[in-house]
Amino acid sequence: MNQEINVDGPERNQDATAYVGNLDALMVQQQTADHGCKSRVALVLIDGLGDVSIPSLGGLTPVAAAATPNLDALAHAGVNGLMDPVEPGLACGSDTAHLSLLGYNPRIYYRGRGAFESLGAGLAMSPGDIAFKSNFATLDKATGIVTSRRADRHFEQEGPILCAALDGLKLPSFPNYEVRVRYATEHRCGVVVKGRGLSGNISGTDPLKDNRPLLTVVPLDNSEEAKHTAAVVNELSQEMQRILTSHPLNVRRLADGKNVANVVLLRGCGIRIEVPTFFEKHGLRPCMVAPTKIIAGLGLSLDIDILEAPGATGDYRTLLTSKAVAIARALAAPLDVPPNVFVPGEYDSKPGWPGGYDFGFLHIKAIDDAGHDKAVMLKVKAFEAVDKMIGQLAHLLWQAESGGNVSYSICVTGDHSTPVEYGDHSFEPVPFSICCLKDFVKAIGGESIIAATSMDTFKLPHVSDEGFESPERIDVGKRWVRATAGDPVTSFSELAAARGCLGRFQGSEMMGIIKNYLQLY
Numbered sequence: 001m002n003q004e005i006n007v008d009g010p011e012r013n014q015d016a017t018a019y020v021g022n023l024d025a026l027m028v029q030q031q032t033a034d035h036g037c038k039s040r041v042a043l044v045l046i047d048g049l050g051d052v053s054i055p056s057l058g059g060l061t062p063v064a065a066a067a068t069p070n071l072d073a074l075a076h077a078g079v080n081g082l083m084d085p086v087e088p089g090l091a092c093g094s095d096t097a098h099l100s101l102l103g104y105n106p107r108i109y110y111r112g113r114g115a116f117e118s119l120g121a122g123l124a125m126s127p128g129d130i131a132f133k134s135n136f137a138t139l140d141k142a143t144g145i146v147t148s149r150r151a152d153r154h155f156e157q158e159g160p161i162l163c164a165a166l167d168g169l170k171l172p173s174f175p176n177y178e179v180r181v182r183y184a185t186e187h188r189c190g191v192v193v194k195g196r197g198l199s200g201n202i203s204g205t206d207p208l209k210d211n212r213p214l215l216t217v218v219p220l221d222n223s224e225e226a227k228h229t230a231a232v233v234n235e236l237s238q239e240m241q242r243i244l245t246s247h248p249l250n251v252r253r254l255a256d257g258k259n260v261a262n263v264v265l266l267r268g269c270g271i272r273i274e275v276p277t278f279f280e281k282h283g284l285r286p287c288m289v290a291p292t293k294i295i296a297g298l299g300l301s302l303d304i305d306i307l308e309a310p311g312a313t314g315d316y317r318t319l320l321t322s323k324a325v326a327i328a329r330a331l332a333a334p335l336d337v338p339p340n341v342f343v344p345g346e347y348d349s350k351p352g353w354p355g356g357y358d359f360g361f362l363h364i365k366a367i368d369d370a371g372h373d374k375a376v377m378l379k380v381k382a383f384e385a386v387d388k389m390i391g392q393l394a395h396l397l398w399q400a401e402s403g404g405n406v407s408y409s410i411c412v413t414g415d416h417s418t419p420v421e422y423g424d425h426s427f428e429p430v431p432f433s434i435c436c437l438k439d440f441v442k443a444i445g446g447e448s449i450i451a452a453t454s455m456d457t458f459k460l461p462h463v464s465d466e467g468f469e470s471p472e473r474i475d476v477g478k479r480w481v482r483a484t485a486g487d488p489v490t491s492f493s494e495l496a497a498a499r500g501c502l503g504r505f506q507g508s509e510m511m512g513i514i515k516n517y518l519q520l521y
Helices: 016-032 069-077 094-101 114-121 158-166 224-245 248-255 278-282 293-301 320-332 366-372 376-403 437-444 447-451 507-519
Strands: 038-046 079-084 130-140 145-148 178-183 188-194 263-270 286-289 359-364 406-414 430-436 504-506
Touching: 038 320, 038 376, 038 507, 069 376, 069 406, 069 430, 069 437, 079 507, 094 293, 094 507, 114 130, 114 178, 114 188, 114 263, 114 293, 158 178, 158 224, 158 248, 188 224, 188 263, 188 293, 224 263, 278 286, 286 293, 286 320, 320 359, 320 376, 320 406, 359 376, 366 376, 376 406, 376 437, 376 447, 406 437, 406 507, 430 437, 430 507, 437 447, 504 507
Parallel strands: 038 359, 038 406, 079 504, 286 359
Antiparallel strands: 079 430, 130 145, 130 188, 130 263, 178 188, 406 430
C-alpha cells in the first residue's frame, strides 16, 4: 500500500533544490519500504474516445460497435463510471482536458496551448518567451484567404525542411528578438519568440476554418506589452510568408499541383506555466508516452518524463505495440530497464528513472483523428487496434507482476468526445474504467490466455465506410464469470459505463479515484 507523502509541510520553506531532493528521497523510501506489494498504474488515454449513436452502426457508438474483448474484460472486472473531462456541457480541447484530468484546474493554470506544442516539439522555453501552436497552411495571396488550414496531413518529409528554413529568421523591425521553429507532427510546428517585453495576451492569425481571411494579430488588453507583441507577431507572420513562398520545396509543390505551404497559422499564444510538479501534487513518479507534441509539452510542463517509443507517431501510422512496451518497461523497472526520456532543447535523451515509475500515461491520438475525419469504420477498427494493444500491455505487466513485488492496475478513459457525425469536439461524457491486473487476467480467461498474447507489432488498418455492415456485439456477460464485486458493467462503452458504481463525475476527480483505487491493492 502506498505511503502518504505530505508536500504541504515545512519543507516548502527550504531551498528548492533541497526540497526536490527530499521528495526524491521520499519516493525511494516509498519504493523500498517494507516487503509488501507496491501498486502502480498504466493510464491509457484515448483521445476523442466518446461519440454519439451512429445510424449506420445500428444506433451504437463506434466503441460499442467494435469487437473489444480486452476493454470489455477490463470493464467487467473493474469499476466504471462516466466522466466529464472538465465539466458537464463543455466541449473542451485536449490541452484543457488533460490539465483537468491530471489534477490542475485549467481555469487557474491554463496559459495557452502554444507553449505545450513548442515544448513537445523540443524547443526550450525561458520565462518571458511566448510560443504558438502552428499549422503549415495554404494562403491565396491575391485575396488573403486561407484556402486550406492543413497544407498537407502527410508532411513528415517536407515539414522539417521548411522549419529549418524558418528557424532563426530575423525580424527587420525587431532585430533583438530570436525566433525558433521546430517541426512537430503532420502539418504542425512549434514557434517560440524569445526576448524582453513580450505578452501572451494577444490573438492569433488562424481563422480556424478554411476559406476565411488570414487574421491580423491584435492585443487582448490595453497593456503596452500586448500592443508591442502584436506588432512583433504580425511582422513574424509576414516574414514567414516571404520565406515560404519562394522556397524551392513550395515551387516544386506548385508545379506538381499540390497545395503550397506558404503560410504558418499562429494560434494559442502562451507562456510556460508554473505549477507544482505532478510528483509534488500526487506523490507518484510519472512518465508518459505521447508522440502528439501538445500532450508531450503539457507533460513536460508538469515535470513528467516523456519516454522514447520508436515508431510511435501520434497519427494513423503509429505503432501501438511500441507504446505498450515503453510504458511496461517504465513501470516494471528495476526488473527492466526503463526507456530513455526526452529533454527539450537537447538532441540527446537521458536515462529513465532506474527505480521505475508509479504512473504511466499512454496517449493515443488516432481515435480522435478518425472522429475529425468523419471516418466511421476507421474509428471502429481503430478501437479494435487499441484493444489489441491493451492485451499486449496487460501481457507485459503480468510478466512483471509475476516476477516482482509490484501489483499493477490498468485504467482506460478519454479526454473528450469527437463524434464522427460532427467531425469536432463535443460535450458528451466519456467512459472510465479501472481494474487491477490480477482481476483482469481472471476475466480474460486466466494466465494461459494472457501468456499466449502475441507481441508482434501491427499497424492501424486502412479501411473505408463503403459496403460497411453493422457488426454484432460480443455478449461478454455470457463469456466471462465476474472476477470482482465491482459493479454490473460488462462491456466498455458510453452507455455501459453509465451503470458503473462511480456514477458521473468531473475530470478533476480522476486522479483522486485512481489513487484511492491503488490503495486497495
